[in-house]
Amino acid sequence: MGDSCILVTGGAGFVGSHSVIELIEAGYSVVVMDNLANASMESIKRVEEITGKSIPSYSVDLLDKPALSDLFNKHKFTSVIHFAGLKAVGESCQLPLLYYKNNVGGTVNLLEVMKEKGVKNLIFSSSATVYGSPQYLPIDEKHPVGGCTNPYGKTKYFIEEILRDLHKAEPDWNIIMLRYFNPVGAHKSGKIGEDPQGIPNNLMPFIAQVAVGKRAELSVYGSDYDTPDGTGVRDYIHVVDLAQGHVAAQKKIEKKCGCKVYNLGTGKGYSVIEMAKAFEEASGKPIPFKKVDRRAGDVASVYGNADLAKEELGWSASRDLKQMCEDTWRWQSSNPNGFRK
Numbered sequence: 001m002g003d004s005c006i007l008v009t010g011g012a013g014f015v016g017s018h019s020v021i022e023l024i025e026a027g028y029s030v031v032v033m034d035n036l037a038n039a040s041m042e043s044i045k046r047v048e049e050i051t052g053k054s055i056p057s058y059s060v061d062l063l064d065k066p067a068l069s070d071l072f073n074k075h076k077f078t079s080v081i082h083f084a085g086l087k088a089v090g091e092s093c094q095l096p097l098l099y100y101k102n103n104v105g106g107t108v109n110l111l112e113v114m115k116e117k118g119v120k121n122l123i124f125s126s127s128a129t130v131y132g133s134p135q136y137l138p139i140d141e142k143h144p145v146g147g148c149t150n151p152y153g154k155t156k157y158f159i160e161e162i163l164r165d166l167h168k169a170e171p172d173w174n175i176i177m178l179r180y181f182n183p184v185g186a187h188k189s190g191k192i193g194e195d196p197q198g199i200p201n202n203l204m205p206f207i208a209q210v211a212v213g214k215r216a217e218l219s220v221y222g223s224d225y226d227t228p229d230g231t232g233v234r235d236y237i238h239v240v241d242l243a244q245g246h247v248a249a250q251k252k253i254e255k256k257c258g259c260k261v262y263n264l265g266t267g268k269g270y271s272v273i274e275m276a277k278a279f280e281e282a283s284g285k286p287i288p289f290k291k292v293d294r295r296a297g298d299v300a301s302v303y304g305n306a307d308l309a310k311e312e313l314g315w316s317a318s319r320d321l322k323q324m325c326e327d328t329w330r331w332q333s334s335n336p337n338g339f340r341k
């Protein structure tokens with residue numbers, strides 16, 4: 001990779017920190033920036049332990065344009081992998097301006113600084129949420145986008161539109177947008193993993209906290225969906241598979257790929273109850289649950305078609321549900337309070 005240095009925004013976060021490990025192990029040098037709103041530098045310290053490399057890391061906010069520009073003066077970046085952003089669906093409904101300012105405004109700042117510094121390779125952390133309620137399954141990249149109803153999902157869609165317009169105006173940019181399905185799991189060392197603040201919104205971290213005794217029982221949001229057992233079905237993907245998808249995207253972007261979109265999913269869906277049962281097997285701990293009303297905004301089934309990433313990136317997910325649960329359990333059981341001591 002020579003002197004190619006990659007800036008990872010949001011690199012202290014769940015997907016970001018796992019991607020930093022895979023990039024370093026693929027031979028890249030990496031610089032991390034994070035505003036630490038929803039992460040701690042402790043995760044980067046552990047990434048350094050895992051990789052045996054020291055990682056230049058900066059507490060910088062995308063809204064602080066001078067600090068961002070200064071970062072680009074300190075390092076010669078060949079590309080940027082952009083994870084930084086707020087991602088709580090419920091919170092985004094309460095605080096839409098915070099989400100539009102941070103996620104969309106912050107991204108425009110980043111793009112302006114990249115343009116000023118002549119850095120025109122960007123991998124963007126997008127989300128399957130841009131598809132809204134599925135019109136067909138599995139969802140491929142041709143599926144209509146923009147149907148998302150919550151502000152968080154709309155920020156991902158708006159940023160995708162900004163990137164498509166930017167590429168139309170300036171075709172010398174190379175841009176890859178990666179639409180994640182449901183990231184779960186943890187690095188096999190158990191040293192890093194998902195560490196949500198407060199009560200987890202997402203299923204897997206909530207189940208893990210029930211297993212470790214931090215939560216009494218799981219509330220199953222809806223059991224009358226048109227799915228095999230009536231509970232919601234999602235495409236859960238191991239975060240290390242997801243991270244390796246970013247390495248594959250980085251290799252693609254080095255070949256001047258233009259503007260591309262890829263789903264990063266497994267193509268397989270599991271229900272809420274299947275997830276709870278799988279976690280019981282992996283952890284040996286009971287996951288008591290009660291069936292309650294549907295959660296507003298949820299849909300019955302979402303799972304992806306990841307053939308395009310396989311064809312064009314030479315990437316596909318390889319870790320199964322058992323490994324997703326075992327790796328999550330190893331992280332949770334050895335770090336009951338996450339990165340907080």
Ligand code: WQD
Nearest residue numbers: 087127129182201202203206219220221232233234272298
């Ligand atoms: C999964 C399933 C719930 C919690 C969201 C975002 C998406 C992405 C991933 C960022 C659903 C059910 C959940 C619980 C439950 N995030 N559930 N009890 O909603 O598919 O996607 O997270 O990019 O953008 O929309 O994930 O983990 O919240 O829910 O029954 O305590 O688990 O109803 O069927 P979701 P989730």
